[in-house]
Amino acid sequence: MPDKSLKYSCAVIILFTAFSCQFGCSANKYRQPISNFQTATAVVTADTRVALNELNHRQRLRVVQKHRQDNLELRISEIEASRLILPEDLNARLDALDRLNEYVDLLARIANSDAPENIARSATDLTGAISNLTGTINGLAGNSNANFKNAFGVAGTVISEILRFIAQQKIKEAVETAVLKGEKPINDLIDAIGNDLEVAFLVRKANLEIDRTDLLKKYNLEVVKNPRDEKLLDKLSEKILANEGALETLVDVNPRAALKAMAKAHTKLVLHAKGKSPASFEDAVEAIEIFAAAAKRLGDAVLKLKAQTA
Amino acid sequence: MTMPPQNENLLDSIRMISDGLSAINYRLADMLPTEPGYDELEHQRNEVYNRFIFLVRKFYKDSTNRYIEAESRLAKANNEMTKTLERLENMQETFDKIRRFVTAIDGFISDIFPTG
Numbered sequence: 001m002p003d004k005s006l007k008y009s010c011a012v013i014i015l016f017t018a019f020s021c022q023f024g025c026s027a028n029k030y031r032q033p034i035s036n037f038q039t040a041t042a043v044v045t046a047d048t049r050v051a052l053n054e055l056n057h058r059q060r061l062r063v064v065q066k067h068r069q070d071n072l073e074l075r076i077s078e079i080e081a082s083r084l085i086l087p088e089d090l091n092a093r094l095d096a097l098d099r100l101n102e103y104v105d106l107l108a109r110i111a112n113s114d115a116p117e118n119i120a121r122s123a124t125d126l127t128g129a130i131s132n133l134t135g136t137i138n139g140l141a142g143n144s145n146a147n148f149k150n151a152f153g154v155a156g157t158v159i160s161e162i163l164r165f166i167a168q169q170k171i172k173e174a175v176e177t178a179v180l181k182g183e184k185p186i187n188d189l190i191d192a193i194g195n196d197l198e199v200a201f202l203v204r205k206a207n208l209e210i211d212r213t214d215l216l217k218k219y220n221l222e223v224v225k226n227p228r229d230e231k232l233l234d235k236l237s238e239k240i241l242a243n244e245g246a247l248e249t250l251v252d253v254n255p256r257a258a259l260k261a262m263a264k265a266h267t268k269l270v271l272h273a274k275g276k277s278p279a280s281f282e283d284a285v286e287a288i289e290i291f292a293a294a295a296k297r298l299g300d301a302v303l304k305l306k307a308q309t310a
Numbered sequence: 311m312t313m314p315p316q317n318e319n320l321l322d323s324i325r326m327i328s329d330g331l332s333a334i335n336y337r338l339a340d341m342l343p344t345e346p347g348y349d350e351l352e353h354q355r356n357e358v359y360n361r362f363i364f365l366v367r368k369f370y371k372d373s374t375n376r377y378i379e380a381e382s383r384l385a386k387a388n389n390e391m392t393k394t395l396e397r398l399e400n401m402q403e404t405f406d407k408i409r410r411f412v413t414a415i416d417g418f419i420s421d422i423f424p425t426g
Binding site: 084086088093099106110113118119125126129132133136171177182184186188189191192195196198205209210213216224 | 317321324325328331332335336338339342343344352355359362363366367369370371373374376377378379380381383384385386387388390391392394395397398399401402405406408409412413415416419420
């Protein structure tokens, strides 16, 4: 009864496709939120790199400028002593940031993997090739193989659907396992980066406040001179204004908010991987969106401050 | 590895000194350089700043281990993810290899025993 078995097989395919979409397609739901998390993380890690690299650069600049201003002799040991962070300590941080980017990139690669489609396609191609081979062998024996080919075609579709489903499940599990395994190191890293950047922010703030005091001092000493240097006063007043602008922008460069949002987004992803409820997934998506917005604000502020203090 | 308590204290000290520095700088910025006490306050400010920078250096030095620990654990997690991706790619590759083999056998049989 080939017709009956064909109908039965078709019903199996329809039911299986519906079932696999119900469960298997859930692997795809991670795509967009993880892509957003990846983009926002890239902004934060790039800003962290800039902030850490600039720490020593800015201190070096201050030492050289201070020596120049006070007409003091300058030695390389004095320039080197201006470092806030030693090269080996900086490298340890940059390596960890590389690893963090790698983690999020791999997570995104798994979530965006085409493996289920490719595996299903390869499985279909394989069953097609087996079907052809069987046809060739049957042809040698002089048998008609139309029914056999039909049945083989249906079985091939079922097999490729099953394999697609398995691959989708594997991807979903891989994302969840990766998120769970990354929980502790990522949270620690976010906390460490947050503290490092907060300290860098406090150094930047202290330096800008000292610059403000020094500029005002120079301006106030010059303005009472007779005759006074008008060009110098113009230059100083411009610098005072630029410094005030930088101090105002600095408030937005405090990375705490973006890093808190990052930690929260990651925690929500972990909670979803543990609990797997639709509500926890919605929470994770929302937290990732907040993180993405905070990272964008931070990135914009960093660029603005860079332009103001260039 | 969470932040060791001594580093937590160091961070609190840095925050406190930073607040103090801000207050001194604001006071200086609101004084004329010729006012009595200006030079002394400026000297104190420089002393506090040096202390602040000393603690900042110590803080960065002491927190490096947290990065080393996190980096090593993340490297392990990344390694596992890479293996998962490879396993998925291998699955597809295996099907493709078998298909190529079956197609070759099919072609071989057709060439040796033509039915047409």
